[in-house]
Amino acid sequence: MKKGIIISGFGGQGVMLAGNILCRAGMKEDKFVTFFPSYGAEMRGGTANCQVIISDTHIGAPVVQYPDILLSFNKPSYVKFSPRVKKEGRILVNSSLYKPEENPGPELIGIPANDIARECGSPIVLNMVMIGAFAAGTKILGIGSVKDSVPEVLTEKKKNLWDINIRAVEAGYNYLGK
Amino acid sequence: MKKGIIISGFGGQGVMLAGNILCRAGMKEDKFVTFFPSYGAEMRGGTANCQVIISDTHIGAPVVQYPDILLSFNKPSYVKFSPRVKKEGRILVNSSLYKPEENPGPELIGIPANDIARECGSPIVLNMVMIGAFAAGTKILGIGSVKDSVPEVLTEKKKNLWDINIRAVEAGYNYLGK
Amino acid sequence: MSRRLPESLKKIPHTYCPGCGHGIIHRLVAESLDELELREKTVAIAPVGCAVFGYHYWNFDTAEAAHGRPPAAATGIKRVLPDRIVITYQGDGDLAAIGGNEIIHAANRGENISVFFVNNACYGMTGGQMAPTTMFDQVTTTTPLGRTLEDGYPVKVCELLSVLEGVSYIERVAVNSPANIMKAKKAVKKALGYQARNRGFTLVEFLSMCPTGWKVSPEKSLEWIDERMLRIFPLGVYKDKG
Amino acid sequence: MSRRLPESLKKIPHTYCPGCGHGIIHRLVAESLDELELREKTVAIAPVGCAVFGYHYWNFDTAEAAHGRPPAAATGIKRVLPDRIVITYQGDGDLAAIGGNEIIHAANRGENISVFFVNNACYGMTGGQMAPTTMFDQVTTTTPLGRTLEDGYPVKVCELLSVLEGVSYIERVAVNSPANIMKAKKAVKKALGYQARNRGFTLVEFLSMCPTGWKVSPEKSLEWIDERMLRIFPLGVYKDKG
Amino acid sequence: MKAGKKKILLINEEYCKECGFCIKFCPNNTLAKKNTINSRGFHPAELKGECSFCGICYTVCPDFAIEIVDEEQISR
Amino acid sequence: MKAGKKKILLINEEYCKECGFCIKFCPNNTLAKKNTINSRGFHPAELKGECSFCGICYTVCPDFAIEIVDEEQISR
Amino acid sequence: MKKLWKGNHALVEGALAGGLDAYFGYPITPQNEVPEYMSLRMKQEKRVFLQAESELASINMVFGAALTGKRAMTTSSSPGISLMQEGISYLVGCELPAVIVNVQRGGPGLGNIAGAQGDYFQSVKGGGHGDYRLITLTPFSVQEMYEMTRDSFDLAFKYRNPVLILADGVIGQMLEPADLPEKVPPRKEFPYSMDWILDGAAGRDSRFIRSLVMDEGGLEQHNYRLWDKFAKMEKEISWEEHGTEDADVILVGYGTSARINLDVYNSARKNGLKAGYFRLRTAFPFPSKRLSELSSRSGFLVTEMSMGQMVEDVRLAVSGRSDVEFYGRPAGGLPEEEKIYGILERMLK
């Protein structure tokens, strides 16, 4: 098993944090993992994306050219990356901001992440919703290891945010998981 | 025929000018010639030297490691270069400033260049005396082409100095030539 | 009064952060070239810094020089094309750190060019590191505890360069309010006018918002200039040989 | 009074030209280190320039840095050995041309080093080319018709650097008469004393004879300083933070 | 403002980055953030009420997002 | 000059480069160029008459060629 | 225990573990995390951090600190390293130990900020003037960013020569698990003579350090001495190889290109192809002898993130004894697994 994941959205949507958590979760499950932040032509403003690989074997380049999974947080990132997703791959899109038309490519799953996040108490945790949904929608990682990884990346920042973030992961998971 | 010549003395003794004239004289006689000014460890003060090659065939490196002829204008240059002169070579030394002991190496010829120059009217033309002596003492170049080359290097400076310089060349030539 | 974007700007959006001063300064330069009818005579050098893409936004001839070297490149242009308008657009890292020698010598030669110097008190492009103009106690990514004396004093470019005899006009302006922006525009036009009349080296320093580097909101960045920068970098004309 | 050569000088002849000011300045630095008992604590950086062989003549630890970079090398030393005395000895080409950025930033950081800056209005070592300090109309091998405005203004290092806040003491002296040499010595000792007391960046500029570069006799070179240099480069203390 | 000519304030919503400068400085307090977002995720400025065409918003906009044009110009 | 100690002016002829500074500045006008040349081709300075050991020649000599020593020092 | 580390951060920890005394640097992408993280860590560890005004200043500050026998370092990326070429040549000429890191990006010119391997020639042949060599280490993983940096100081002092760590933007920017000690390990003192350092001539003769050697033939002799030293570095040659016993074609790479090769090698072997894998850990000294041995039975497929630089050293080692093919992509392009596999298959036919 070797899965390439691209997570992409506006700056400020927590793209990098989401990728980081997936990596840590992969580590917990004894996988090989890499994380690669990517800056495009636009250094300032515009979209941010990161590339995560989770694998049972050694990982060469940490760069994901043709992702198995795309986590798209907004429209521009969908436009940019969806054509590169492998046919047998899967696209998780934040349907609160953008609802793409179905097309005969990779499987498309909409998650109203902003809405779910708002329900959890803060629109800011939409990234957590998305990785919760990722766990449910791809089975690459277990929800447990994802949840357990949340405190690691927030440690130094604020303990008081653990809860809401974990809740958001669960909410995302539940949205697809059930 | 290929002869390597080193001319060496104090800064101000006209070493470079002397070498330049020999080169031009060589050209007049349809020889291959090169001239190479050499700066030693002492960039400032100390001795100056230049290396001239006159040859019937192509000249590779213009650098003279083991000269056929040494024109030594002072003691330090004698001390430095005389050991390098080829056995069958010749050393012309300005005996006004330094009279080396004879030794069983290359032939040693003393020319009281400062004195002869003073007789010509200026101690400054000692370099001309030395190249006149060179013509007489080595037969590598004719006195005519040496004399003819003097105006070329003095052209822009002062025409009024041609005479005394040429006279000094002759005096040097005559000192050995007769 | 109608306000159309000047011909000297291409009609495309730029990629600077929200609230970034570069956009305003780009426009001021472009407007001034239009108004002085210099657009078709101008060759500009963009810096290595956030404004490296200046050539995407400006509608006049532009090149990108190596980091810090715009004054040398501009000198090369001006010497062979003395009747063109040659400008450099440089950040504080570009001009005051790596390019300190080039700007000093261009100024000292009285090179007849105009320098538009954007002081945002940090290295924007590379992620908000300390710049020569970073102020004491200012937190940047390479002064995580704030700049201290060990890192050196904030460099005051106008004060320093105005000592040089080759300089004909230097002014420091800011772009954090409508009034300041108007003054800034006047300074730009003055500098370009001097160049057109062969008066020698001119420089305008802009105190410019960098909300990203300062980690504040765009609105706060306007106040940040008033509250933090103006004390250290007073506005005004530092030299004017007329 | 007996006058013995200081221990900080090796007892060997140097290769500077007759009448060259470097020899005098070397001695002043050496005497001062002896008198302040700093010889064994000193690390010096020699320039690329005629004084590149300084290490042959000085009897204290010395290294040769790349052309223009002594202030950076000295910074490297001082930062890791803050209790040593670190000096640079630099020519006007080294310090004011290629090394302009390094000296400005070392000064601006208030780097606690002492800079001995030898202004001989030309590049001695390479054969008398124009230096930043070459004066208008001065003939050099690269200004065969005399320096003109096109080549830029003569750079006044003391005036320029004293604007920087990190500088604690700057003085310009000359070595063309016994009285001037005495004053020069005082300045050297003052600079070293400031450093020993951690006062920050100090610099002494010496107007220094270069008979070879100026194509005059050693005696004439003494007058040359009085007649040509002093007007452009006035002697005196430019900054003294005490 | 020359009398007679009808002005229009154009806000290029796609260019706007929601910095709020125009809103802050508008002397008529007539600009505000729109509810929708543009393709880059920003809430662009929009005109809410009366505009005096003073040009201040144009002056402060860092994003080339505002222009004031004569109506006749726009119709061409 | 401390009374009592006998001084000696030492001129290192090999170091001298004939710049003439000592000769020019000697207040007693007691230095001059020697007739002979040293190994580097220079006519070194020499003491012609009375010296007051003022030290000026030492001060101006660029070539480390002059020292003034106590006689006792030299004998060691 | 393994933790998720960024390559550039691991490098900083490696430097601390290697006993780094003083860091001088100037920001440039894709290595900005180095000065940033370093500024914090050096303060915490009470060592010297200074953001220089330029790369020229950085390398010359390193030069100054190195004169005193301290462990000094700078880091940059391609254009910044180009600016250091004079200073690097001086460091070698003066025989000063120092560590320089190049987190390579795409060139030429300002290029881009993607990882690349276009500076191999500059690093191992000498981008500066004169005949000289740098010990050149090529990290392959975040773990090696740590380890090689840690160990580089020992090499630098052992040979009194600068060590260059030739990384790339991919390895600098990526995060992967790596096993780093919790605390900076205690400083290891080196057993090498320090009788050359400048720290004030107290109780000893004064010293000088310089690269200008003007006495006749002196510089030539100095060069021969340096070359003796470079020859001795042979001992430090290091590489990794797999499947070379029976390989018909060996994949050769370093750093990120070797990472990709490793995957290709693994799948080739799984499919029964007689592929081998060879990656440099030192680019200078270069494992010529080993490659030459291997060339008696194997051909080579060299991959690089460049138009072909290291391949020349492979060709020189192989000297026509077997096939050497090259596949590279410059300026941020990454050699594609499938493409490598395809060439490999073709060569094996």
Place this chain on the structure above:
Amino acid sequence: MKKLWKGNHALVEGALAGGLDAYFGYPITPQNEVPEYMSLRMKQEKRVFLQAESELASINMVFGAALTGKRAMTTSSSPGISLMQEGISYLVGCELPAVIVNVQRGGPGLGNIAGAQGDYFQSVKGGGHGDYRLITLTPFSVQEMYEMTRDSFDLAFKYRNPVLILADGVIGQMLEPADLPEKVPPRKEFPYSMDWILDGAAGRDSRFIRSLVMDEGGLEQHNYRLWDKFAKMEKEISWEEHGTEDADVILVGYGTSARINLDVYNSARKNGLKAGYFRLRTAFPFPSKRLSELSSRSGFLVTEMSMGQMVEDVRLAVSGRSDVEFYGRPAGGLPEEEKIYGILERMLK
């Protein structure tokens, strides 16, 4: 008519004859005669001369002047050329024509001021960052100092690429007879498109010139385009050979080392030895194909004033088909005729 010319002066006259518009330079031995004589000649010819504050400034002033389509040039020697590496990489990245002269001296570091050939790698492999090439010409005589400099501008504009003239201190400092026109010949206009220059966007669209290419894959494509261009330069390969028809061993050198080889070759032939002579006139592009052809019957003895740099290109061309021996002396040492002759004899046995 032949007159006695100094190499460095002939170079200046060559530049004038090539139509040089603007010179920017900084003094350094052994090429000081270039800026000195240039300062006078450019004034006389009413062209631009400016002594820059440093080599960094020089190369970037050249960059600026080149942007406008003018013929610009700088000259320096080894340490100064090292400082230009970033700027050179930018010139190539921006595809700007310019001429850079390196009158090489001994290195590394400050080294000495004797002629040397230690900067071959820096010149032909790329001392700056990224994949790039410079057209590299290697003058052999004072006459060629003139001619190659004169012709270099044409090459630079033809390919929109900097041309490096790789001379050395021996050829720069020496005087020998050369045939130069009395007056600067009239300026030759080039037939190449100038639709890229920046001189103010009057009556045309505005343009820009840059080397930062951030769009995805853009820089990679740019690199491929550059490499197509470098491949086209093949046409410009130039060399001189004698006695290669029946030579068993061919002496290979360039510049001063080739001068020495020529003498050895002549005496070897006089003595009936089957020696050959081969010298580069272009070091990039390198005459690999010709050397490869020759390797089918001849071995090679490469001489350099270095520890061995160009010899690698010879070895790459020969690829093990015949013997390649090397004899070099670094940092001002000159290969000795007798020694070369001795090795030649041994090889011929």
